[in-house]
Amino acid sequence: MSFSQTEKDDYELYSLILTEQLELGIGTEKDKIVFIEQFMDEFDGTYHIFDHENDSITKSDLSLLYSMTSKDTTFLKRVVKEKELREVVVQLTSDKTANPKIKVDLLRTSSIEIETIPNKKYNSYFKKLRLINRGWNGIERKYGTNKVVEFSKVNYHEQFASAYCMRPTNHIF
Numbered sequence: 001m002s003f004s005q006t007e008k009d010d011y012e013l014y015s016l017i018l019t020e021q022l023e024l025g026i027g028t029e030k031d032k033i034v035f036i037e038q039f040m041d042e043f044d045g046t047y048h049i050f051d052h053e054n055d056s057i058t059k060s061d062l063s064l065l066y067s068m069t070s071k072d073t074t075f076l077k078r079v080v081k082e083k084e085l086r087e088v089v090v091q092l093t094s095d096k097t098a099n100p101k102i103k104v105d106l107l108r109t110s111s112i113e114i115e116t117i118p119n120k121k122y123n124s125y126f127k128k129l130r131l132i133n134r135g136w137n138g139i140e141r142k143y144g145t146n147k148v149v150e151f152s153k154v155n156y157h158e159q160f161a162s163a164y165c166m167r168p169t170n171h172i173f
Contacts, residue, residue, distance in 0.1 A: 009161075010154040011106040017165050018107065022149065025111035032113040034143045036150035039099040039164065040119045057086070065089075088157040099153045115143045122148065 018024045024031045057080060065076055078085055104114045125135035140146045152164035 010163075011103075013154055013161055013163060014102070014107055014151055015109075017151070017163065018112065018149070021165070024147070024149075025109055027111075030111055030113055031147065032115070032143070032145040033147045033149050034122075034139060034145060035102065035104050035107075035114050035116050036119050036122050036148065036166075037104075037116050038101045038119055039150050039152040039166075084158050085160055088155060088160040088162045102151055115145075117143075117148075119150075 019026055024033060062076055104116055108114050125138050126132060136146055150166040154161050154163045
């Protein structure tokens with residue numbers, strides 16, 4: 001989606017993800033979201049997609065990508081065929097350091113209202129795993145929505161750009 005490596009282009013990519021992938025701010029009503037200010041590596045560097053040293057893709061890699069990309073089979077076919085695309089996807093799981101604090105003012109539009117929350121505060125709503133619904137209820141009471149979004153930094157490789165986007169909802173749990 002983006003061909004250069006500037007902060008301005010990072011935010012254009014983030015905006016495209018919000019509108020085209022997450023379909024926020026495109027309806028007649030204003031969407032309200034809670035935005036986690038800074039992506040934190042929840043995998044602690046222990047999770048990698050693909051065996052990038054041998055450039056191999058397992059069925060479990062493809063299954064994970066299938067579920068994480070809202071069943072985008074076109075993307076999966078491209079990942080299998082295009083080594084450059086695989087390399088940029090690998091960066092998402094192998095390079096999660098120095099993620100910037102997102103400047104939400106650059107993402108606000110007349111059709112998207114954004115509240116911010118630090119990662120630590122977001123996680124505090126879910127202290128006990130068995131009380132997940134209570135956490136979502138708390139977020140909805142405090143912020144007036146259960147739509148939560150988080151972005152990683154944008155990684156670039158040749159003509160490709162990638163960013164991790166998390167959109168947890170109470171429907172997942």
